[in-house]
Amino acid sequence: MLLRDTNFLTYWISGNISWLGDLFALIAMPLLIINMTNSDASALGLVMFVSGIPRAVLMLLGGVLIDRFSAFRMVMMARIVMGLTQAALAIVALMGIAEMWMVYVVATVGGTVGAFLFPAQMTLMPSVLEKDDLPAGNALNTTMQQTLQSFAPMIVGFLIAFLSGYDIYAPEGQTMDAEQEMVAYGYAFAINAITFFVSAVMLSYVRVKPPEQTDDHAQPMISSIVAGFRAVWIDGPLRAFIIYIALSQLFMMGNIMVGQPMLADIRSETYGIPSAALMGMMGAASGAGAVIASLFAGFIARPSAAFYGPMMMLIAAFRGATMLLLGVLTDLTSVLILFGCFGLFMGYTSVFFMTWMQTRVDISLLGRMMSVMMFAMMGVAPISAAFWGWGIDAGGLESLYYISGICMVVVAVGGLLSPSIKLMGYSSEYAQQAKKERLAAKKAS
Numbered sequence: 001m002l003l004r005d006t007n008f009l010t011y012w013i014s015g016n017i018s019w020l021g022d023l024f025a026l027i028a029m030p031l032l033i034i035n036m037t038n039s040d041a042s043a044l045g046l047v048m049f050v051s052g053i054p055r056a057v058l059m060l061l062g063g064v065l066i067d068r069f070s071a072f073r074m075v076m077m078a079r080i081v082m083g084l085t086q087a088a089l090a091i092v093a094l095m096g097i098a099e100m101w102m103v104y105v106v107a108t109v110g111g112t113v114g115a116f117l118f119p120a121q122m123t124l125m126p127s128v129l130e131k132d133d134l135p136a137g138n139a140l141n142t143t144m145q146q147t148l149q150s151f152a153p154m155i156v157g158f159l160i161a162f163l164s165g166y167d168i169y170a171p172e173g174q175t176m177d178a179e180q181e182m183v184a185y186g187y188a189f190a191i192n193a194i195t196f197f198v199s200a201v202m203l204s205y206v207r208v209k210p211p212e213q214t215d216d217h218a219q220p221m222i223s224s225i226v227a228g229f230r231a232v233w234i235d236g237p238l239r240a241f242i243i244y245i246a247l248s249q250l251f252m253m254g255n256i257m258v259g260q261p262m263l264a265d266i267r268s269e270t271y272g273i274p275s276a277a278l279m280g281m282m283g284a285a286s287g288a289g290a291v292i293a294s295l296f297a298g299f300i301a302r303p304s305a306a307f308y309g310p311m312m313m314l315i316a317a318f319r320g321a322t323m324l325l326l327g328v329l330t331d332l333t334s335v336l337i338l339f340g341c342f343g344l345f346m347g348y349t350s351v352f353f354m355t356w357m358q359t360r361v362d363i364s365l366l367g368r369m370m371s372v373m374m375f376a377m378m379g380v381a382p383i384s385a386a387f388w389g390w391g392i393d394a395g396g397l398e399s400l401y402y403i404s405g406i407c408m409v410v411v412a413v414g415g416l417l418s419p420s421i422k423l424m425g426y427s428s429e430y431a432q433q434a435k436k437e438r439l440a441a442k443k444a445s
Helices: 006-036 041-068 071-094 100-127 131-163 178-203 221-234 236-271 275-300 305-328 332-360 363-395 397-416 428-444
Strands: none
Touching: 006 041, 006 071, 006 100, 006 131, 006 178, 006 236, 006 275, 041 071, 041 100, 041 221, 041 236, 041 363, 071 100, 071 178, 100 131, 100 363, 131 178, 131 275, 131 332, 221 236, 221 363, 236 275, 236 305, 236 332, 236 363, 236 397, 236 428, 275 332, 305 332, 305 397, 332 363, 363 397
């Protein structure tokens, strides 16, 4: 039982404390921007764009530094810097002197640090656990994170709403106060800052395997980055899946960064629920679905090698269909059920995907491989966020759900037709041999 391992338990608690704090900021940050800009979706998209650019540009460099030095040190330093940044934002919000330029600065710093933090966190677990324990470790990690997301966002959302002046017993429902709302966001950022510091202290007690020393350490930075891309390119299934990630995130990431906060803001009055609480309810529904799916994926059912890739694409198609339905169904119950479906699909695939990436490549290349994957994901995120922000102002929220849902289904169908995706469940050596045989048969015919 992994939780009896004190070293893993410390690592596990540290990460989840940090994630708990993130949930406060994930609700507070977009609503702070909406509050400061009079519900301007384009402004929200622009902030997310500004945050995403340094993250995308520096992601590959982060992977090289992780492989050369230590994912452990990278996570430690990044959490401390993020804690200081969130503390500064909390102070200006609590004092009521926050301005948009300050938000842009925080977004830029957060995006820069995230370029190193995100791939480092994804790379760290193989330094804590043995290879055979990674599936169970990832399942425990994902399950706990999603368990927190299944109840914490609702608590956080209603807490922010009450601190903002919302009175559940008021005859007309909401009685929000703009100044109190700003203070409420300040408390949320302060809590996030504290969790960053606490998680960093706990992580300092975790014992990790020393990083492997390879010839790559003597290479120039550019050569190391190229080596990471080359490792991805020669592995057909990995290459195909990373292309799929880039395309899917292009259509889905904007919904998370811009669409969901705007949905909460736009429909807040219709549902009679403050936007912070509504965001919390949607996050909780998604988290509840993900908990069920993560447990099922990690401990009960694992797909066969032949069905691994097609299963990923089928779930991607379901995600697209769910996005479409968000544009059609507008009552609160249906919306929460659809967000629960999002959680089911993401929770099930995330356990397999993380373990697949961690065990497919040599650990000396793992940081760069994760960075290439995160680059594919985060590189399109600023474009997606800016497009969603502009699109909501230009054509309405529902039209974005229709367009993104249809595009996501098309991407999934394309993936199902890809020979490389069909070989995802097999080793890279088997995939390369299968490709040679397929080309030889094609040439012979």
